[in-house]
Amino acid sequence: MIHQTEFTHSHGYHGGNRSLLLQRARSLGWTGADAAFIDASVNLNPLGPPDFLKEVLFQSYERLVEYPDPSYGELSALVIQYHQCNSNMDVVFGNGADDLIFALPRMLKKITGGRALIRIPSYGSYQEALELAGFAVQTEQNWDRFFCKFDERLDDEPDTMWFGAPNNPDGELPQDYPDGVVAFARKKPKIYFVIDESFIDFTLETSLLNREMVPQNIIVLRSLTKLFAVPGLRIGYGILSKELGYQLRKELPNWPLNSLAEAFSRRVFSDASILDFIQRTKQYVATERSRIMGALSSWYDLCPSKGNFFLLRPRDGAEQAGAFLRDYCLRRGLALRDCSNFPGLGSSWSRLGLKNFSENDQMLKILLDFVGAHSSMYHATTHKDLE
The missing domain is CATH 3.90.1150.10 (Aspartate Aminotransferase, domain 1)
Incomplete structure (x- = not known):
């Protein structure tokens, strides 16, 4: 038994x-x-x-008897406007960033050869999710070697590279972030870069999303859980190309955000006090x-x-x-x-x-x-x- x-x-x-x-x-x-x-x-x-959390809770009471908008169209538009992303970027929501961390490898495995490189020490779910999806995972601790671990031969490159910015648990950022990463991603268009910025707003550094024309092979993960101290609401989102966004949604259930999480997110991305x-x-x-x-x-x-x-x-x-x-x-x-x-x-x-x-x-x-x-x-x- x-x-x-x-x-x-x-x-x-x-x-x-x-x-x-x-x-x-x-x-x-x-x-x-x-x-x-x-x-x-x-x-x-x-x-x-934020101070408006209780207000959102009370105002969302009637919405709990309705299904959320399955496309999250209004919320997606607010996120794009908030981050001032260009028109070819998409927003995909998850039940916390972990939902997307486990869905992304399933999506990437279908369009890549299945080799991943992670910068360590790292949040344990990166490696767990990649291995569950069938990726062969390599790790590297030194930031410089992380970006230069492979030879110039195309058959020696990983298919996807994962790291946090700042990285969890050590709180470090790669040198010259985000411009150095953007430039490297442009040099390596066949590698998909998954960059977890869940903690970027705790730093004095600049988000990669503040840069114009983010390369199409970069996927940025964000979370409202940490910054707004609402771990019970489970709100994560990824900003990526429309083509990748379409593929990623296939790996996620319908309505990844409940009505309360959606209402709180809309307030975050539209409130002038944020x-x-x-x-x-x-x-x-x-x-x-x-x-x-x-x-x-x-x-x-x-x-x-x-x-x-x-x-x-x-x-x-x-x-x-x-x-x-x-x-x-x-x-x-x-x-x-x-x-x-x-x-x-x-x-x-x-x-x-x-x-x-x-x-x-x-x-x-x-x-x-x-x-x-x-x-x-x-x-x-x-x-x-x-x-």
């Missing part, structure tokens, strides 16, 4: 499962209130949702990231992130030290993201998502207390013994 727990989730582990993290923290001795628990394993906007909301987010993230990383830089290895999250590990880099750090934090009501399932990283690394000012101060105190109280303990004691 198969037990239910054996098939509850078939994909890789993701952060943000607050109930499981709380359960783990309780088992390790955390006794604080649930509301006081800080989940820094997620990388949502620390400013929270640009100010994004600018405040950019400034907050830049200031807080610099403050927190600066305070930790003498005690932890850090990655030079441009986003609302960053990687850190105890200075000696031992796998055991990383696991001990995460358990130490859980005992004090703080969850870090275990990076052991990110391709290209190990369990010594943890990802920290920025929170509000007060929570950031609490996180900083816990991380510095770890250094002061336990920096030498895990050298002589196994993690099992410490538990």
Whole structure:
């Protein structure tokens, strides 16, 4: 007999499962209130949702008894206008960016030879989705080699190249983004570039969509989940050529967005306050990231992130030290993201998502207390013994 727990989730582990993290923290001795628990394993906007979220919820009540527009025509026009895309670009919506991440390889496998290159460390769903679709996946960690990994022979090139901008989980961008990527894509018209910009509005950098005449072999993924702190609404979209958009829709179910998600999206792309909301987010993230990383830089290895999250590990880099750090934090009501399932990283690394000012101060105190109280303990004691 198969037990239910054996098939509850078939994909890789993701952060943000607050109930499981709380359960783990309780088992390790955390006794604080649930509301006081800080989940820094997620990388949502620390400013929270826009003010109009509740208004949209109330106004959408009557729409819930109707089917959404299957073409999402009005919403698509708003997205094109918002990003100032040229007329040959299309918008395809998904139930979160993950919906599109798994649909794209199925579509690309039908029109390519099935070779993929991913820049690592990376969001685990890229490799999982490509392999499920039958792609042979190669990986590369160095940005320069990522763009020059293959010879000039056409038969040595990948059919598709995937990366995040900024990349998750390290928050890095390729040099000279986006112009360098646009120029490279024009030189390699037979390669399809899938670029995940889900976190670009947390940075001070420019989106590729701000460039005129985006090459037809570039597919840009975006998400409203992270920026507007509404993970429960599941809103993702891809901007790509009309020809590719037609093919991609064949891999998706009808009505990928429910009526509430559609209504919220329409408000985002038409509300005059959104640009100010994004600018405040950019400034907050830049200031807080610099403050927190600066305070930790003498005690932890850090990655030079441009986003609302960053990687850190105890200075000696031992796998055991990383696991001990995460358990130490859980005992004090703080969850870090275990990076052991990110391709290209190990369990010594943890990802920290920025929170509000007060929570950031609490996180900083816990991380510095770890250094002061336990920096030498895990050298002589196994993690099992410490538990």
